[in-house]
Amino acid sequence: xxxxxxSRWARVRDSFLWYSFKRDKVAIASFIVxxxxxxxxxxxxxxxxxxxxxxxxxxxxxSELPPVGMSGADGAFPLGTDAQGRDMLSTILYGTRxxxxxxxxxxxxxxxxxxxxxxxxxxxGGRVDAILMRIADVQLSFSTLMVAIIVGAVFKASFGSLxxxxxxxxxxxxxxxxxxxxxxxxxxxxxxxxxxxxxxxDAAKVMGFRTNRIMFRHILPNTLSPIFVIGTxxxxxxxxxxxxxxxxxxxxxxxQPSLGSLIKSGFDYIQSGSWWIxxxxxxxxxxxxxxxxxxGDWLRDVMNPRLYKG
Amino acid sequence: MALLEVKNLDVRFAxxxxxxxxxxxxxxxxxxxxxxxxxxESGAGKSVAAFSILxxxxxxxxxxxxxxxxxxxxxxxxxxxxxxxxxxxxxxMIFQDPMMTLNPVLTIGTQMxxxxxxxxxxxxxxxxxxAVDKLRKVQIPSPEKxxxxxxxxxxxxxxxxxxxxxxxxxxxxxxxxxxPTTALDVTIQAEIMALLLDLCEQENVALMLxxxxxxxxxxxxxxxxxxxxxxxxxxxxxxxxxxxxxxxxTQGLINALPQMxxxxxxxxxxxxxxxxxxxxxxxxxxxxxxxxxxxxxRRTMPEYVRAGNVDVACYEVxxxxxxxxxxxxxTP
Numbered sequence: 001x002x003x004x005x006x007s008r009w010a011r012v013r014d015s016f017l018w019y020s021f022k023r024d025k026v027a028i029a030s031f032i033v034x035x036x037x038x039x040x041x042x043x044x045x046x047x048x049x050x051x052x053x054x055x056x057x058x059x060x061x062x063s064e065l066p067p068v069g070m071s072g073a074d075g076a077f078p079l080g081t082d083a084q085g086r087d088m089l090s091t092i093l094y095g096t097r098x099x100x101x102x103x104x105x106x107x108x109x110x111x112x113x114x115x116x117x118x119x120x121x122x123x124x125g126g127r128v129d130a131i132l133m134r135i136a137d138v139q140l141s142f143s144t145l146m147v148a149i150i151v152g153a154v155f156k157a158s159f160g161s162l163x164x165x166x167x168x169x170x171x172x173x174x175x176x177x178x179x180x181x182x183x184x185x186x187x188x189x190x191x192x193x194x195x196x197x198x199x200x201x202d203a204a205k206v207m208g209f210r211t212n213r214i215m216f217r218h219i220l221p222n223t224l225s226p227i228f229v230i231g232t233x234x235x236x237x238x239x240x241x242x243x244x245x246x247x248x249x250x251x252x253x254x255x256q257p258s259l260g261s262l263i264k265s266g267f268d269y270i271q272s273g274s275w276w277i278x279x280x281x282x283x284x285x286x287x288x289x290x291x292x293x294x295x296g297d298w299l300r301d302v303m304n305p306r307l308y309k310g
Numbered sequence: 311m312a313l314l315e316v317k318n319l320d321v322r323f324a325x326x327x328x329x330x331x332x333x334x335x336x337x338x339x340x341x342x343x344x345x346x347x348x349x350x351e352s353g354a355g356k357s358v359a360a361f362s363i364l365x366x367x368x369x370x371x372x373x374x375x376x377x378x379x380x381x382x383x384x385x386x387x388x389x390x391x392x393x394x395x396x397x398x399x400x401x402x403m404i405f406q407d408p409m410m411t412l413n414p415v416l417t418i419g420t421q422m423x424x425x426x427x428x429x430x431x432x433x434x435x436x437x438x439x440x441a442v443d444k445l446r447k448v449q450i451p452s453p454e455k456x457x458x459x460x461x462x463x464x465x466x467x468x469x470x471x472x473x474x475x476x477x478x479x480x481x482x483x484x485x486x487x488x489x490p491t492t493a494l495d496v497t498i499q500a501e502i503m504a505l506l507l508d509l510c511e512q513e514n515v516a517l518m519l520x521x522x523x524x525x526x527x528x529x530x531x532x533x534x535x536x537x538x539x540x541x542x543x544x545x546x547x548x549x550x551x552x553x554x555x556x557x558x559x560t561q562g563l564i565n566a567l568p569q570m571x572x573x574x575x576x577x578x579x580x581x582x583x584x585x586x587x588x589x590x591x592x593x594x595x596x597x598x599x600x601x602x603x604x605x606x607x608r609r610t611m612p613e614y615v616r617a618g619n620v621d622v623a624c625y626e627v628x629x630x631x632x633x634x635x636x637x638x639x640x641t642p
Contacts, residue, residue, distance in 0.1 A: 200414070
């Protein structure tokens with residue numbers, strides 16, 4: 001067992017992926033920033049000075065306090081407070097957590113749907129392919145936001161605001177995941193079409209393997225690199241979609257703010273001088289999306305099969 | 311009863327504007343432990359023949375008629391479930407390019423264990439033991455270590471050995487080898503061929519060797535088939551065909567071997583090229599390139615005639631045999 005783990009680590013250390021990562025300063029920097037953000041989001045309950053979900057801790061008298069370094073700042077709130085008197089640092093930490101959860105959750109859902117339909121369409125071809133891809137085309141012809149707004153509005157109207165607040169996070173994951181699966185399905189289908197002509201697939205058929213086995217065990221691992229690249233970019237997209245929905249008031253409720261709903265809640269006060277309520281979460285959002293996209297770019301360069309043969 | 315008997319097999323490809331016939335009336339048999347060579351130019355239908363034996367011709371191809379009897383059961387009429395039990399298990403296949411046949415993202419061990427487990431209910435540990443044993447049989451050094459390696463960590467010759475080991479995993483009755491050495495270095499070719507032969511002999515496995523290398527066929531196989539444009543035009547004992555080819559096409563092939571010419575002289579070649587499936591000439595498909603072609607050849611497809619132990623489809627051979635008989639009758 002020991003030898004297996006050692007050789008696995010050695011394999012990672014000797015791999016082209018690790019080699020190119022070590023040499024790419026942008027990738028390293030992005031990775032460190034992303035890791036820091038993910039970790040602080042995961043450990044938000046430990047790191048945050050206060051719990052923004054706990055209404056008992058909020059004092060309206062503390063509302064709209066500026067960040068430290070400006071006149072009128074309170075040392076207890078290093079990044080200031082929002083209009084309700086919540087500590088900005090804590091809300092941003094918790095908000096990043098919500099945004100990341102929605103981003104990853106939506107992409108996992110997208111990937112599950114996209115991989116499944118893409119594999120079926122690409123491998124089985126014919127009628128299955130035609131039907132699945134037409135569904136994907138139809139779906140792509142609606143914009144994600146439009147679908148999400150309609151579904152979100154219907155949900156909100158039928159469940160009521162309170163109930164909606166509780167299920168909002170799952171609903172956002174569901175909406176964004178379902179709305180974006182064709183992106184992944186198309187990519188998977190394209191690589192499956194290329195892979196299934198290769199001889200190892202013939203060899204697998206000749207070995208008497210079942211179709212399912214050939215699809216999931218033999219072809220799927222060979223199409224993973226484009227899925228990784230697209231998946232990374234899609235996380236950023238999902239976070240942005242969520243922010244946009246929240247900004248329109250159809251996303252996370254004020255009581256459990258994501259980065260998007262924080263930006264929105266501060267937007268009303270930006271004219272009155274409280275710029276930090278909008279700007280700080282906005283900055284975090286931009287940095288988060290930027291580092292994910294930079295990592296996605298790096299992954300695409302490394303995993304491009306035309307540049308690098310595995 | 312022969313182990314494998316193919317009777318009048320027709321394979322067609324459904325394409326726009328009608329069907330193309332890829333194989334026409336293919337009949338041959340393969341006995342237990344026998345070595346059969348299948349030769350022909352590219353596009354003659356050798357690989358299609360190999361795949362159709364396993365009933366695995368890809369769309370739009372289909373078996374239009376005939377039987378493929380394996381131990382008396384017709385593979386052409388079998389369900390997919392029954393076919394899966396035979397593929398890999400009873401009839402194995404080796405492909406041309408060892409770089410492409412192994413899955414690049416799975417270790418050798420995973421691929422071998424998976425192949426065993428697809429057909430037998432045994433533990434991973436036992437399956438690994440079988441895999442190691444077979445790798446040792448194909449003379450791969452330190453086989454336990456190879457199991458954890460990926461295909462790209464092995465050389466071409468090594469990979470082809472692994473592929474042979476995979477073909478042998480379930481002790482099949484028949485191995486179909488589709489140009490197993492074409493993609494290898496010349497020095498490795500002979501080694502791999504010798505290994506394959508040895509193993510087939512040891513385990514009493516029937517080998518169907520598909521190749522365009524007459525040299526290999528003459529050394530390896532006991533009987534051979536010559537294919538041209540989807541038809542078998544000559545079949546019989548290898549030695550007889552190589553020494554005294556009957557069909558003008560086979561004669562041409564043999565004369566085209568570099569060994570046949572004078573040193574320094576230009577190599578012989580058969581004029582023209584094999585017709586594509588779209589415009590196969592009427593009558594004997596070889597007639598446009600044949601120096602003996604008559605109107606009869608252009609009109610109708612010749613039937614098989616027997617010359618010694620060889621079956622040939624050629625009117626010229628038919629005429630020669632008739633002449634010989636006449637001569638024998640005139641001078642008693």
